[in-house]
Amino acid sequence: MIFNEWGPEFTSKFGHVFPTDYIVIDSEYTEFNPEFGVIFELGHVLVEDGKVVDSLGVVLDWTKHSVVNADYMASSFRRLHQEMKEPPRAASMDVMRNEGVEPEEALEFFYELLTRATKRGMAIVGHNLFFAEVSMLNANFDGFLGKRFDFPKNNVFDTGALEKASRAIVSDNPKIRERADLWLPQPDDTLTTYFRRVVKTPAKGIFWNLGECAKKYGIDKKLNIKPEDMHSAKTDALVTHHLMEAFRSQITTQNQWSGHAMQEWVDDRYDKAHQHPPRKAAGDRTATARRRGQRNV
Numbered sequence: 001m002i003f004n005e006w007g008p009e010f011t012s013k014f015g016h017v018f019p020t021d022y023i024v025i026d027s028e029y030t031e032f033n034p035e036f037g038v039i040f041e042l043g044h045v046l047v048e049d050g051k052v053v054d055s056l057g058v059v060l061d062w063t064k065h066s067v068v069n070a071d072y073m074a075s076s077f078r079r080l081h082q083e084m085k086e087p088p089r090a091a092s093m094d095v096m097r098n099e100g101v102e103p104e105e106a107l108e109f110f111y112e113l114l115t116r117a118t119k120r121g122m123a124i125v126g127h128n129l130f131f132a133e134v135s136m137l138n139a140n141f142d143g144f145l146g147k148r149f150d151f152p153k154n155n156v157f158d159t160g161a162l163e164k165a166s167r168a169i170v171s172d173n174p175k176i177r178e179r180a181d182l183w184l185p186q187p188d189d190t191l192t193t194y195f196r197r198v199v200k201t202p203a204k205g206i207f208w209n210l211g212e213c214a215k216k217y218g219i220d221k222k223l224n225i226k227p228e229d230m231h232s233a234k235t236d237a238l239v240t241h242h243l244m245e246a247f248r249s250q251i252t253t254q255n256q257w258s259g260h261a262m263q264e265w266v267d268d269r270y271d272k273a274h275q276h277p278p279r280k281a282a283g284d285r286t287a288t289a290r291r292r293g294q295r296n297v
Contacts, residue, residue: 001250002073002165002183010185010194013154018248019123020050022157023114026126026237027131028088030076035137038076040112043233045241046117048137050242050248057234059090060107061100067144068103088231102145113142114149124151127210127240128160153190161210162196168198176203211241214239217246223250 003018011017019253028041070093077091089095114124126133169184171177174205182201185194200237208267211230214220218243229235 001049001249001252002162002169003251004253005169006185006253007182009187010189012056012124018251019125019157019244020047021121022047022123022125022244023117024237024240024244025110025114025129025137026091026233027136028231029136029235030073030080032132033137034135036058037139038260039107039136039140040096041088041233042074042106043235044113044235045131045237046111046122047068047241047244050245050294052238055234055238057232057237058106058109059073059100060103061096062103063093063104072243084231086228086230088233090232096123096267102228107140107145111145111147111149118152118155121155123155125157125159125240125242125244127158127213127236128199129156129158130192130199148170151192153192156191156195157244158195158199159213159240159247160208160210161195162247163213163243164203164206165198167206167208168203171203171206173205176206179295209234210222210239210243211245217243219243219246238287 008016018272024045024047025038026043029037029039031037040062041057041059043057044055047050048214062073063070073096074093077093079086080091092101118124134151142148164184168176168182169180179201182197189197211220214225214230219225219239222242223238225235225239230239
């Protein structure tokens with residue numbers, strides 16, 4: 001488990017401890033393009049001391065929205081059903097009409113939920129959090145609420161990135177396995193910059209999607225989840241919680257070493273990093289919120 005390879009100078013940034021109090025978030029959206037994409041389902045699981053204390057899934061009803069084009073939603077749902085083997089149940093105009101709530105109401109609730117959780121010091125957790133939820137949530141918060149959420153730099157955990165890095169450092173492909181500068185935290189990294197790098201780094205032959213992880217760790221059998229149950233925001237958030245706890249069971253290192261041991265670890269782990277040219281920092285992506293849901297169909 002990659003956490004066991006993290007040095008204490010990095011884990012000190014979040015108190016050395018794998019979180020026991022956290023909120024898992026998940027979303028389903030029309031397309032991964034923050035400029036146009038619309039979230040149509042949100043889910044969360046609230047965890048205290050490793051146990052679920054609250055959970056919710058909510059469908060957002062865009063069918064009568066003044067900004068979002070209904071034809072765009074219908075076209076997006078048709079595309080999702082064509083492209084995905086098991087499309088989200090909520091990707092349906094009928095489900096939105098019959099079960100959905102006002103989009104701004106749901107987005108405001110979720111914004112306040114995240115705000116309260118971070119004020120309590122709870123970590124924010126998601127699977128592929130930095131590929132999806134961070135960008136899509138803030139684009140929708142900005143476009144429909146006129147505000148953005150400041151995700152904490154050192155209190156966010158991406159289970160997708162954790163699984164990807166864990167597999168990469170033991171990969172049979174030496175070109176993947178030996179790049180410690182990619183899969184291990186660098187001295188100036190925050191949790192955010194580290195997870196973003198792991199998510200964006202190509203790793204051919206390594207799979208870490210949530211369904212794959214659910215099978216690997218026996219979560220699908222434990223929760224009696226079928227493939228068609230996935231891609232529900234609440235279900236995916238619950239699976240992600242169980243993945244966090246599966247990771248916790250593999251942690252063996254407390255990361256509270258002496259200064260001498262710390263320096264030896266740094267020297268050993270980062271030697272290879274200096275053999276490669278520095279990477280360019282990825283720029284932040286800003287959405288033009290009011291164009292969302294208006295793509296020509």
